[in-house]
Amino acid sequence: xxxxxxxxxxxxxxxxxxxxxxxxxxxxxxxxxxxxxxxxxxxxxxxxxxxxxxxxxxxxxxxxxxxxxxxxxxxxxxxxxxxxxxxxxxxxxxxxxxxxxxxxxxxxxxxxxxxxxxxxxxxxxxxxxxxxxxxxxxxxxxxxxxxxxxxxxxxxxxxxxxxxxxxxxxxxxxxxxxxxxxxxxxxxxxxxxxxxxxxxxxxxxxxxxxxxxxxxxxxxxxxxxxxxxxxxxxxxxxxxxxxxxxxxxxxxxxxxxxxxxxxxxxxxxxxxxxxxxxxxxxxxxxxxxxxxxxxxxxxxxxxxxxxxxxxxxxxxxxxxxxxxxxxxxxxxxxxxxxxxxxxxxxxxxxxxxxxxxxxxxxxxxxxxxxxxxxxxxxxxxxxxxxxxxxx
Numbered sequence: 001x002x003x004x005x006x007x008x009x010x011x012x013x014x015x016x017x018x019x020x021x022x023x024x025x026x027x028x029x030x031x032x033x034x035x036x037x038x039x040x041x042x043x044x045x046x047x048x049x050x051x052x053x054x055x056x057x058x059x060x061x062x063x064x065x066x067x068x069x070x071x072x073x074x075x076x077x078x079x080x081x082x083x084x085x086x087x088x089x090x091x092x093x094x095x096x097x098x099x100x101x102x103x104x105x106x107x108x109x110x111x112x113x114x115x116x117x118x119x120x121x122x123x124x125x126x127x128x129x130x131x132x133x134x135x136x137x138x139x140x141x142x143x144x145x146x147x148x149x150x151x152x153x154x155x156x157x158x159x160x161x162x163x164x165x166x167x168x169x170x171x172x173x174x175x176x177x178x179x180x181x182x183x184x185x186x187x188x189x190x191x192x193x194x195x196x197x198x199x200x201x202x203x204x205x206x207x208x209x210x211x212x213x214x215x216x217x218x219x220x221x222x223x224x225x226x227x228x229x230x231x232x233x234x235x236x237x238x239x240x241x242x243x244x245x246x247x248x249x250x251x252x253x254x255x256x257x258x259x260x261x262x263x264x265x266x267x268x269x270x271x272x273x274x275x276x277x278x279x280x281x282x283x284x285x286x287x288x289x290x291x292x293x294x295x296x297x298x299x300x301x302x303x304x305x306x307x308x309x310x311x312x313x314x315x316x317x318x319x320x321x322x323x324x325x326x327x328x329x330x331x332x333x334x335x336x337x338x339x340x341x342x343x344x345x346x347x348x349x350x351x352x353x354x355x356x357x358x359x360x361x362x363x364x365x366x367x368x369x370x371x372x373x374x375x376x377x378x379x380x381x382x383x384x385x386x387x388x389x390x391x
Contacts, residue, residue: 016292017056017111019218021092023288026110026281056111058090060153061118068126069141076322078349079175080139082146083127085159087118089147091179091220094289095246098146100280109281114219117153124162131170131360138357141167143176150182152219164189170360171198173352177243179204179220181229187236194238197353202270203230204243205259207252215293216252227266234267239350241270247332248276249304250297256332257339264343271345273336274322275329276305278314304328 016023070082088102092114099109107116120126130136143149149160167174168189176183176199183190183201193199207213208223221229233240242263247253260271278286290298302313308324309315315324323329340347 016289019092020056020111021094021096021114021216021218021289022110022285023292024110026108026285056115058153059116060157061116062121063087063118064122065120065126067130068120068123069130075318077142077145078140079142079145081141083123083141083143083149083163084146085120085123085144085149085163086147086151086153087120088113088116090114090117090151090153091148091217093217093220095216095248095276095282095286096147097246097277097279097282099282099285101146103281110285117151119153119157119159121157121159123159124166127163127166128170128360131166131172131357136359138172138354140352140354141172141174143167143174144178148178148180148220149176150178150180154180154182161186161189167198168193170358171196171356173198173354173356175200175202175349175352177202177204179206179217179226181221181225184229184232187233187238190233191236191238194236196356197351198356200239200241200350200352201233202241202243202272203233203263203268204245205263206244206246206248207255208259208262209252209255212252215289227262230263230266230268234269239270240268241272241345241350242268243272243274244336245272245274246276247273248301249308249328250301251294253332256335260336260339260343260345264345269344269346270348270350271336271340272347273332275308275324275332277316277321278305279316283313 068083070084072080072082087105088107089096089098096113099113102109102113102116105118107113143160143163149163154160164174164186166172171193173193178201190199190201194201203226205223205226206216210222210224213220213223230240230242242260244252244256244259247256252259256273263271276286287298287302290301294301306312307326308328310320310325315321323333337347339345
């Protein structure tokens with residue numbers, strides 16, 4: 001008898017990998033050709049499928065970025081600038097709205113997104129350059145807005161720490177959202193900044209169900225570990241909130257109030273929630289995942305999603321993409337509002353102080369010469385699967 005967490009009977013090429021969110025290399029929307037296997041009668045198709053099932057290894061691609069700051073023109077997002085030290089994310093969250101960005105690299109938004117990680121190794125240097133620019137004005141800045149700045153690769157590369165060192169040196173305020181306990185490593189930098197209203201942290205908790213978390217976010221920290229991270233940050237004096245995002249109808253949505261209460265008990269003072277988004281390739285990936293793990297519930301989940309999205313699977317319009325529309329969207333909004341009011345959780349972002357920013361001196365000629373000599377092409381290296389203790 002199949003349980004809620006037992007994969008449905010699907011072809012071998014669509015069976016889930018252990019420790020990965022996506023089941024395969026879904027084609028990106030930019031690919032001109034579609035490939036299909038052909039059985040020549042010698043069993044080669046089956047053999048190829050078995051070979052593809054070998055546990056995919058994580059590949060890090062070191063990149064020298066030209067710029068590091070990205071502007072935001074969306075009224076739905078409470079920050080003006082963002083920095084993403086990594087493209088792709090080994091956490092493998094099946095619902096990640098950033099998956100389609102891998103298509104711009106000619107990589108698959110499926111398995112490639114969580115196994116081919118682009119690391120911007122000169123990120124700290126580029127941030128220092130941006131701050132030194134005469135035209136730069138401090139603005140609300142989010143670190144790791146698309147992919148987690150504390151994913152497993154950060155343990156070795158320390159790119160995020162380098163960025164926070166620059167932010168600290170020049171007293172530039174920032175916020176960060178993460179589902180990793182790795183942020184605790186950098187409390188020596190974050191806590192003093194938080195004491196001066198220069199830093200705030202949100203920890204993403206989508207579920208308290210360990211089995212569901214392992215299916216949705218296979219390489220992210222366990223829910224209990226994230227609650228412990230909230231407690232650690234709060235005890236260090238860091239303003240910390242909880243992000244119950246994405247909220248997926250009939251899957252983690254019933255847990256909304258319990259997650260908020262658990263986060264409050266751990267020390268969270270703020271909260272927000274964003275409805276599941278299914279842009280571009282995320283849509284077929286998520287629906288395939290639903291059929292694999294929740295076949296009896298899949299149709300109901302997608303029917304509710306369409307009710308929230310005006311009859312569509314996804315609605316990218318400003319003002320609606322984060323919260324949806326209609327009766328169900330209003331009910332979810334009321335639940336969030338009432339739960340936060342009852343628990344004393346503030347729904348507004350912490351006001352950070354942008355007036356303390358100190359512009360750096362112009363970079364030295366020698367440093368500029370080194371930058372000009374930096375390789376423009378990406379250097380690719382193969383690393384282990386990083387299957388040790390996850391953040």
